[in-house]
């Protein structure tokens with residue numbers, strides 16, 4: 001059968017977002033911004049008004065879905081904003097991002113706040129954008145209105161978030177929220193560092209990375225993860241651990257999943273590519289919480305991904321201004337904790353994956369399909385009929401040196417990756433069948449409906 005569509009992509013190499021489907025030659029037909037047909041390239045009779053012919057040097061991937069991005073607008077637009085963040089996303093092959101509920105003013109803890117955020121984002125996004133709502137003490141009456149207004153799910157902290165308008169919940173409040181959200185069919189994303197031992201972490205000051213690392217021991221995460229598991233077990237709610245750094249917690253997560261607890265977990269490119277051993281004193285660009293740990297920990301996180309204990313890799317793009325990183329003093333106590341890596345998530349992860357013999361089919365499952373599933377984005381994260389025609393065209397064998405001048409987030413000088421050689425050059429991002437055009441923002445604001 002011949003399908004006449006708007007666009008035919010002829011890819012000699014493609015991955016679909018399904019880890020079980022190896023890289024293969026595919027013909028992909030697109031009409032009205034959606035994939036309408038996918039078939040083996042050999043013998044394909046699909047046709048399109050336009051044809052995108054991809055050579056052997058590039059791989060067609062589903063557009064990446066980054067479910068952990070702090071856009072900070074409105075309120076802290078001097079840190080980051082929808083225009084710059086989504087431009088960085090598109091340059092990095094990310095065609096959908098989901099914005100975190102804190103670091104903006106207002107924080108997304110009510111339906112009114114969500115409306116304010118959507119107004120701020122409207123008309124300036126280069127990729128599609130969804131929103132997480134926030135769970136804070138006392139906002140239980142807002143959870144259902146937020147869910148009805150289309151948030152993908154909710155986020156909470158178990159320790160001080162650093163944002164005064166986004167206080168942490170205690171274990172009882174966590175369980176109560178999970179119970180409510182189970183009824184609403186939405187996941188609860190949890191920043192799993194325990195509040196019980198965080199006081200020394202807040203008190204830490206100095207240029208030494210070892211001191212900073214010691215102030216955020218693995219035990220903080222381990223304790224919190226155990227609490228999240230028990231809350232999910234008791235309530236039947238879906239808990240998702242964000243940015244797992246402590247590999248100690250992997251056996252607990254694996255065991256809970258085996259027992260049927262509704263639990264998922266993510267990690268981030270910085271935990272998978274950087275190590276504590278290489279971070280010099282005063283190098284506050286590397287500060288994040290939980291912190292980057294030792295090389296042995298990094299290897300165990302890779303094993304956790306391969307064992308499917310960790311389901312996904314997302315950026316935790318957490319931007320700030322240059323002075324907020326305290327470059328003059330190099331004081332880890334003063335510096336903002338967060339790394340901006342939206343644009344580099346794919347090359348960072350791929351550079352490490354290929355060294356370990358992991359293919360792009362698996363990387364696409366971690367960076368496209370799994371985060372889309374978490375956020376309930378049923379039309380995103382795969383190359384398959386019925387899905388949005390969002391793609392990333394990657395030259396995987398090509399390498400480049402990270403030049404902050406090429407990064408599109410608001411304060412590229414804050415990157416810890418300057419000067420690093422990475423594999424995987426993003427040649428093109430397509431959003432609903434059309435190349436992302438920096439002069440014409442076409443991103444939609446997404447609402448979760450199921």
Ligand SMILES: [Zn+2]
Pocket residue numbers: 068070100316317318
């Ligand atoms: Zn975050």
